[in-house]
Amino acid sequence: MSETPFPDASPAPLPATAAPETAPRKRRPPRRVQVSQVQVLSPAMRRITLKGEELQGFEPVDPASYLKLIFPEPGQAEPSRPLPDGPRPTAMRTYTPLAVRPEAWEVDVDFVLHGEGPASTWAAQAEVGQVLYLMGPGPGYKLPLPAPEHLLIGDDSALPAFETILAALSSTARVRVLMEVMAAEEERPLHSAAQLEVQWLVRGRDHTQAGQALHAVLSQPGFAVGEAAVYLACEAAAMRRLRQLLTADKGVARSQIVGRGYWKLGTMNHPDHDYGDDA
Numbered sequence: 001m002s003e004t005p006f007p008d009a010s011p012a013p014l015p016a017t018a019a020p021e022t023a024p025r026k027r028r029p030p031r032r033v034q035v036s037q038v039q040v041l042s043p044a045m046r047r048i049t050l051k052g053e054e055l056q057g058f059e060p061v062d063p064a065s066y067l068k069l070i071f072p073e074p075g076q077a078e079p080s081r082p083l084p085d086g087p088r089p090t091a092m093r094t095y096t097p098l099a100v101r102p103e104a105w106e107v108d109v110d111f112v113l114h115g116e117g118p119a120s121t122w123a124a125q126a127e128v129g130q131v132l133y134l135m136g137p138g139p140g141y142k143l144p145l146p147a148p149e150h151l152l153i154g155d156d157s158a159l160p161a162f163e164t165i166l167a168a169l170s171s172t173a174r175v176r177v178l179m180e181v182m183a184a185e186e187e188r189p190l191h192s193a194a195q196l197e198v199q200w201l202v203r204g205r206d207h208t209q210a211g212q213a214l215h216a217v218l219s220q221p222g223f224a225v226g227e228a229a230v231y232l233a234c235e236a237a238a239m240r241r242l243r244q245l246l247t248a249d250k251g252v253a254r255s256q257i258v259g260r261g262y263w264k265l266g267t268m269n270h271p272d273h274d275y276g277d278d279a
C-alpha cells in the first residue's frame, strides 16, 4: 500500500519553458472553498456543495477520482491554510468529487455520516458559509470502456464513486451494482445511460458487519461474474475478503478486478491508495 507524500494534489503543470528533468515539481496550493449548499439525501448521507474562486481549473478526468478535504481542528472556526509542501494536516480525509461545475467553481461531495471522525462529524453539522481547504483532484478509475459488462460492488462510502462511473458508461454497456448501506432509507434511484441493474443490501449500523451482506450475495451459487470489469470499493478487510471470494470461488481473474479499501474498521484516516496489494 502506498500513499502520496502530501495531499494527493496533482502536480501543477510545469511552465512551458521549464526543462522537465531539472525543474522542481511544485504541488498545487490547497484551494479555499466555502459551503454553498447542504442537502439531506437520506438519514446518513449529506450532499455538500463547495464553492470558491480557487476551484478554477479543478477538473477531474476519470470517474471515481478523489480529492482531499482539510477540516477545522477542534477550537478552530476554519482550518489554517496548509502550505503546499508542508506537513500533512491531521484532519484531512479523502472524498469523491461527485459533480463538478467548473464554470460555477463548484463541486458536490456526498458524505456518509458513519459516526465519530473529523469528516463525518463536520458533515453532520455543516452549514452554508463554513470554510474548508481542498486538494486535488487525484486520479480515479481507468474505466475499461471496451468492456460491455461492468460490475460495481461496494458500500455507501463508494456510492458517489459509483455514480461517477455510471455517468461515464455508454448505452451499449451493461452494468450491475451491488450496494451495501446502513438502512433501507439510504436507497435512492441511480441513473446511467447503460443498462443498469441495482441491488441494495442493508447491513445495519454495526460497522463490524461491513461487507457481510455483499459476501452473502456474491457467494450464492447462482452468482456469476463472467467477463465483467469489476470495481470493488468498501471497507479494507471486506474488500480483500470479497476479492478472494471472486477469484477463488467464482473464477474471476484478479486483473478483472480493481479493488479499493475506502476505509478501515477501527482505523482513523485510512490511507487513500489502498489497492490491497498486500494480499
Ligand SMILES: Cc1cc2nc3c(=O)[nH]c(=O)nc-3n(C[C@H](O)[C@H](O)[C@H](O)COP(=O)(O)OP(=O)(O)OC[C@H]3O[C@@H](n4cnc5c(N)ncnc54)[C@H](O)[C@@H]3O)c2cc1C
Binding pocket: 065, 066, 093, 094, 095, 096, 097, 109, 110, 111, 112, 113, 114, 115, 116, 117, 118, 119, 120, 121, 156, 157, 158, 160, 161, 207, 261, 262, 263, 264, 265, 266, 267, 268, 269, 270, 271, 272, 273
Ligand atoms: C478514493 C476514496 C474516495 C472516497 N470517497 C468518499 C465519499 O465520496 N464519501 C464518503 O462518505 N466517503 C468516501 N471515502 C471514505 C472516507 O475517506 C472515509 O470514510 C474516512 O475515513 C472518513 O473520515 P472520518 O474523519 O469521518 O473518519 P476517520 O477519522 O477516518 O475514522 C474514524 C472511525 O470511523 C470509522 N469509519 C470511517 N469511515 C467509515 C465509514 N464509511 N463507515 C463506517 N465507519 C467508518 C473508522 O473505522 C474509524 O473507526 C473515500 C475514500 C477513498 C479512499
